[in-house]
Amino acid sequence: MPKYSIDEFTPKKEDRFTFGLWTVGNRGRDPFGDVVRDAISPTTIVKRLSELGAYGVNLHDNDLGPIDATQAEHNKILGEFKKALNDYGMKVPMTTVSLFYHPVFRDGAFTSSDARIRAYAIQKTLHAIDLGVELGSEIFVLWGGREGIEVDAGKDAMEALKWYREAVNYLTSYVTDRKLNMKFALEAKPNEPRGDIYLPTTGHMLAFIETLDHPEIVGVNPEVAHEHMSGLNFYHSIAQSIDAGKLFHIDLNDQKPGRYDQDLRFGSENIKPMFFLVKLLEESGYSGPLHFDAHAYRSEDEEGVWDFALGCMRSYNILKSKAKSFANDAEVKEILAVLAKAGGNDEFSLDRYSSVGATKLKDHNFDIEHLAKRGYGYERLDQLLFEHLIGVRSGFAVAKQMVAAK
Ligand code: GCO
Ligand code: MN
Ligand code: MN
Numbered sequence: 309m310p311k312y313s314i315d316e317f318t319p320k321k322e323d324r325f326t327f328g329l330w331t332v333g334n335r336g337r338d339p340f341g342d343v344v345r346d347a348i349s350p351t352t353i354v355k356r357l358s359e360l361g362a363y364g365v366n367l368h369d370n371d372l373g374p375i376d377a378t379q380a381e382h383n384k385i386l387g388e389f390k391k392a393l394n395d396y397g398m399k400v401p402m403t404t405v406s407l408f409y410h411p412v413f414r415d416g417a418f419t420s421s422d423a424r425i426r427a428y429a430i431q432k433t434l435h436a437i438d439l440g441v442e443l444g445s446e447i448f449v450l451w452g453g454r455e456g457i458e459v460d461a462g463k464d465a466m467e468a469l470k471w472y473r474e475a476v477n478y479l480t481s482y483v484t485d486r487k488l489n490m491k492f493a494l495e496a497k498p499n500e501p502r503g504d505i506y507l508p509t510t511g512h513m514l515a516f517i518e519t520l521d522h523p524e525i526v527g528v529n530p531e532v533a534h535e536h537m538s539g540l541n542f543y544h545s546i547a548q549s550i551d552a553g554k555l556f557h558i559d560l561n562d563q564k565p566g567r568y569d570q571d572l573r574f575g576s577e578n579i580k581p582m583f584f585l586v587k588l589l590e591e592s593g594y595s596g597p598l599h600f601d602a603h604a605y606r607s608e609d610e611e612g613v614w615d616f617a618l619g620c621m622r623s624y625n626i627l628k629s630k631a632k633s634f635a636n637d638a639e640v641k642e643i644l645a646v647l648a649k650a651g652g653n654d655e656f657s658l659d660r661y662s663s664v665g666a667t668k669l670k671d672h673n674f675d676i677e678h679l680a681k682r683g684y685g686y687e688r689l690d691q692l693l694f695e696h697l698i699g700v701r702s703g704f705a706v707a708k709q710m711v712a713a714k
Contacts, residue, residue: 403440
């Protein structure tokens with residue numbers, strides 16, 4: 309018996325859902341305890357995710373095979389993996405590189421104080437880019453997990469940024485020189501595993517990108533958990549990324565405030581913020597992959613892992629449907645229309661400066677006492693949103709209202 313009936317929220321390939329091999333493959337190891345689940349082979353992951361309705365899988369260079377695999381071992385693993393992708397109609401839209409797991413990266417990769425390690429990190433990334441190209445990926449994620457410090461006395465932050473920039477410039481030059489169809493997406497995180505990580509938020513990344521040699525092929529890969537760790541509003545970070553034309557990829561998951569990086573099932577904690585996120589992604593026409601960088605609770609066995617994966621995708625589709633019904637709710641529309649009308653017209657053409665306009669604006673007498681008195685109606689609007697999300701105001705109630713409003 310299927311656990312969930314087939315309904316409008318059942319994931320489909322067209323939904324563009326992807327998971328990292330490392331996400332469903334997470335074995336539950338944490339700093340206090342060992343693995344709790346057996347390894348699941350990449351080919352099984354491809355098969356099971358495809359059956360659940362996912363579009364593809366993403367991977368680090370070392371997710372497929374160990375860092376010290378021989379060429380023959382590597383070819384064998386890659387061959388089996390490609391066959392599974394083909395058999396189950398799965399894509400690999402994004403590839404990334406592990407610059408954090410091996411002890412050689414204990415003081416960072418692109419920002420290691422050791423020039424040999426900085427060079428090795430670039431070499432490892434060049435090979436990972438080649439692997440991504442071979443698998444058909446068009447996005448390469450750079451997550452600088454170890455690019456940071458515990459001891460600022462040991463590393464000059466200006467110097468570290470310079471090394472970081474040199475590395476990204478080297479990689480983008482490689483891609484343009486070899487005419488590879490690959491763009492980069494930089495992923496920020498404020499801390500963990502380092503005490504402090506350089507370029508800690510998506511906003512920092514966006515500013516950094518403008519200082520690069522090839523900014524046109526570099527964007528961001530914001531992660532819900534990471535922005536929430538910084539206490540930021542993820543929806544706002546995504547709006548700014550889209551506004552800058554830089555939302556190349558996204559890491560969906562969830563996070564309780566003030567905790568370590570939890571990478572929880574999408575929608576499991578912050579329902580309202582995730583509602584606005586999904587609404588924005590859908591309404592803005594974002595067409596990249598919807599990637600889940602999350603993992604099942606440590607309490608779960610393998611069955612729980614597939615429940616987790618299906619849950620991520622269903623929750624996205626449920627929020628997508630809620631976003632539509634909220635936008636179409638007659639009462640919500642009315643409140644928004646009243647709000648827009650009460651806001652007056654743009655009689656000063658603020659979208660465009662002119663000298664005459666500035667003189668007119670300077671001379672105008674605003675009745676700020678009157679303006680200061682108005683209320684905005686946000687209480688009622690937010691309560692309607694709550695009722696939508698909780699499910700007491702959907703379907704029938706909204707349809708009835710829409711009829712009444714005609
Ligand atoms: C984290 C990170 C990682 C990266 C991934 C890609 O949870 O700390 O998000 O999961 O996204 O390793 O490099
Ligand atoms: Mn994370
Ligand atoms: Mn991530």
